[in-house]
Amino acid sequence: MVLESRKFTAAIDQGTTSTRFFIFDERGEPVAKHQEEFDQIYPHSGWVEHDPFVLTKSVENCIEAATAQFIAAGHKTQDICALGITNQRETAIVWDIRSGEALYNAIVWADSRTTHIVRQLKLEDAADKILPKTGLPLSTYPSAVKVKWILEHSRAAREVYEAGYLAFGTVDTWLLYNLAEGCSGEKLHVTDVTNASRTMFLDINTLEYDPFLIRFFGLEKLLLPAIASSSNSKAYGVLAKGPLKGVRVTGCLGDQSAALVGQKAFEQGMAKNTYGTGCFMLYNTGNQPVRSKNGLLTTVAFQFENQPPVYALEGSIAVAGSAVKFLRDNLGIIREANEIGELAMSVQDSGGVVFVTAFAGLFAPYWIDDAQGTIFGITNYTKKEHICRATIEATCFQTKAIMDAMEKDSGIAIKNLAVDGGMSNSDECMQLQADIIGVGVDRPAMRETTALGAAIAAGFGVNLWSSFNELDHVNCRNHRKFSAQTSPAQRTKRFRQWERAVVMSKGWLTSEDIDKEYDD
Incomplete structure (x- = not known):
């Protein structure tokens, strides 16, 4: 009798202070993992930056170490059927699309240097259109104002922008650009709907970039990533190098959306709270965005392939x-x-x-x-x-x-x-x-739900699961x-x-x- 091989899913969890990599079994239990902290850069009071290449290297190191554990435990890398990515959101990175050179440090989501830009933008006549389109209030939080600041302060970035070659991405996009490749070996410039909904470039009603929003921030020449569903069988390619070269990347979510998925909060009315560097509470509102009248954000919770989007109210x-x-x-x-x-x-x-x-x-x-x-x-x-x-x-x-x-x-x-x-x-x-x-x-006993959410999305991307009911046995022990x-x-x-x-x-x-x- 031939025993059926086990199926594992993996997840990159790139956070604000550390990067982690997990390999999960069929029950959502980690069988291998590795974590690496990296330096925070504080140039001035209220400023927070990361070196983009340090982020990439930390992911490579974590994949290598966790995969070595996995193999040492007697498992085979070919049994890892899919990989997902989850990441710190809003953090903005710009690079020259021709060379791949990052032109400024990543400006982290919690950075407040753009306060003066936000104050000026709030005075614009069209400022009242931002919240209905994006679900986000004008603040230092989203990516758009960070990119605007970079172009005002980095001559190198401005020159590449004017030439039409300045690429933008949140951390997921940067990692995919550097670590994955398409079916023909091409570079990828792609993001998912949850990360795109945090940039202030996306209209959350249409799930498309909005020309008005791009003009509002004066970023018409910026190269924006293609937008894909959070679970997707084709958009994110395969790992291009390392011990898991060739493994399909079929899941991508911003970290708080990933945690909602990892908590299996798939039904309207379910809520989760994640205590990380910051704290983020998401409340599933179903397939229609709910406009907050009480200071909350409206965001895309997740979208699985060929399915309608699910929205959430968020408190950050x-x-x-x-x-x-x-x-x-x-x-x-x-x-x-x-x-x-x-x-x-x-x-x-x-x-x-x-x-x-x-x-x-x-x-x-x-x-x-x-x-x-x-x-x-x-x-x-x-x-x-x-x-x-x-x-x-x-x-x-x-x-x-x-x-x-x-x-x-x-x-x-x-x-x-x-x-x-x-x-x-x-x-x-x-x-x-x-x-x-x-x-x-x-x-739950197993509290790595952010990484688990990315792995669940990846599993759906390769039909490891086909319905949410099939996840009843995942991460269900010892709550x-x-x-x-x-x-x-x-x-x-x-x-x-x-x-x-x-x-x-x-x-x-x-x-x-x-x-x-x-x-x-």
Whole structure:
């Protein structure tokens, strides 16, 4: 009797502070993985950059190391039937399409250098057309304003742009351009609908680039990537080199969309929250975009091949895990990130301390560009444990503000919150989250749902699965649920204190601060 070979899927997970590569079995369990951190570049206050070639190299290193583990465990690379990519969104990269040379460092999604550009664009007569077309408010967040800044400050990029050879891409596009090839060995310049919906070039109603939007940002000569569905059998080619050369790339999603897929939140009304460098909550609204009236983003959640798109409401928090990193690396309050939960729960409350972690302004649902990180309520009583607790609570309070906005926009109360990402590993953090929102928090045992989502999309691209019902056995073991241990009155009192702190953090940056520019 000939035994049927096993089928594995793989995923590149290129994040803000590290790159990871996973190989998953049929149950969604990782059988091999590797992670590599890389340097963050902070040229000025509020600026965040990455070296594009370091991103590419980190992916190559992770693929090589994880594949070696996979082979050492007795598996065969030919049993990896498909690969997916998931990536940090909005991060903007430009390069010369003739040579492949990146012409500026990648400007990361959390970078706030474009505040002055955003203020100017908001004064334009046509500015009120942006939100209905893109689902995004004019802010420092999307890619378009980052590209505009590069062209204003990089002579090399401007010259290539004027010559008509300046290519743009988010990180997925850059990786595919450098690591994959088409059926005839050609270079690829392609993205998926979820990443395209974060650029401010895409009309989310038509899923096509909008000439008005491109003109609005003055980027008519920019070379934009082709747009494909998130799960696609042909658009993303095959890996062009390395130990997995020839493996088909059939999935591509922005990281938060990938996490929604990885949590199997395929039905309207399902929600997930991912705690990474930032924190991102997505709420599945079905096949029609829902316009938010309460400070949320409307985005493309995912689109599988030959299927209609699925949309989501999104609440984006700029600072979550990076606040823990700040306590460790900048203030030295903790030695290791995993210490923060135990320290936070060693005190009954934050001792009156409220930390508004607006390191680059506040994102949803507030959208305050001129706020900065502010700690209120420090007294002689304050200890590091109180600051640790206030740091975690900052993410939890912002999650509550986003949940409240989602319920107002949808008219439906969220009864359960699926969670994943770094901070979700802490029982203490997730208990605080449940206590603040008053809703059950559901955490799977295998919490690499972002990478898993990319692998699921890739599996659909090669017909490993044909319906969502076939995923019932994937990542279903040992979920843990956290229930609120606070009263409604306690939750209301604490949240009102947070809201007061948000109001008081506004207006710290002056117009002079915002308009300050740095040239090459």
